[in-house]
Amino acid sequence: MSQAEPSVYDYTGDEQRIVLVRHAATSWSRSGRHTGRTDIPLDEDGVRDAKALETRLAGLHPSRVLVSPLLRAVATCELAGLSAQAEVDPTLMEWDYGDYEGLTTPEIRLEQPGWNVFVDGCPGGEDAAAVGRRADDVLARVLEGFVSPIVIFGHAHSLRVLVARWLGLDATAGRHFSLGACSVSLLGYEREDRVVSRWNT
Numbered sequence: 001m002s003q004a005e006p007s008v009y010d011y012t013g014d015e016q017r018i019v020l021v022r023h024a025a026t027s028w029s030r031s032g033r034h035t036g037r038t039d040i041p042l043d044e045d046g047v048r049d050a051k052a053l054e055t056r057l058a059g060l061h062p063s064r065v066l067v068s069p070l071l072r073a074v075a076t077c078e079l080a081g082l083s084a085q086a087e088v089d090p091t092l093m094e095w096d097y098g099d100y101e102g103l104t105t106p107e108i109r110l111e112q113p114g115w116n117v118f119v120d121g122c123p124g125g126e127d128a129a130a131v132g133r134r135a136d137d138v139l140a141r142v143l144e145g146f147v148s149p150i151v152i153f154g155h156a157h158s159l160r161v162l163v164a165r166w167l168g169l170d171a172t173a174g175r176h177f178s179l180g181a182c183s184v185s186l187l188g189y190e191r192e193d194r195v196v197s198r199w200n201t
Contacts, residue, residue: 017148019151019187020186020187021183022154023046024047024049028102036093042075054079062150067089082153095157097117131158138162139165183201
């Protein structure tokens with residue numbers, strides 16, 4: 001294992017932690033198309049990157065593994081070697097982009113200049129508040145009888161909202177947390193304060 005990609009298990013800053021894993025790449029995510037509920041599989045490079053997660057997460061013995069039901073998240077979890085204890089959780093599904101499903105931001109801005117999903121939401125789909133309520137539900141269930149670590153496999157925009165809510169910020173603050181494909185992030189505590197211990201690695 002290279003020093004550039006340490007095992008999450010090697011992190012010793014928090015006794016209680018939640019590990020967030022964004023699914024690996026698909027053909028739509030690489031082209032910038034908003035992929036909400038369309039069930040796109042991982043592409044070839046995405047499969048390779050997801051397999052590499054098994055090394056990155058080596059030694060991690062999660063108390064729970066939660067995964068979105070969408071294929072790209074389920075496959076990432078499986079290739080990372082954590083499917084045996086995975087619980088499929090529909091609340092972790094990606095933002096419902098409604099009428100903007102499959103479109104890129106430049107395409108959307110042709111009809112709605114300056115559009116931002118966190119600020120403007122999606123016609124026929126969800127706004128940030130709705131995704132925030134789902135994130136709150138996930139966190140409430142995770143924190144009930146919290147036994148660390150917990151691993152969550154999900155999606156870019158919904159996980160960005162989840163970290164905002166973890167920090168007590170409005171769901172729209174998710175716009176400030178960039179999250180790459182197949183990235184690993186770590187939420188935890190510094191004394192009584194909720195913190196982001198590692199992000200987008």
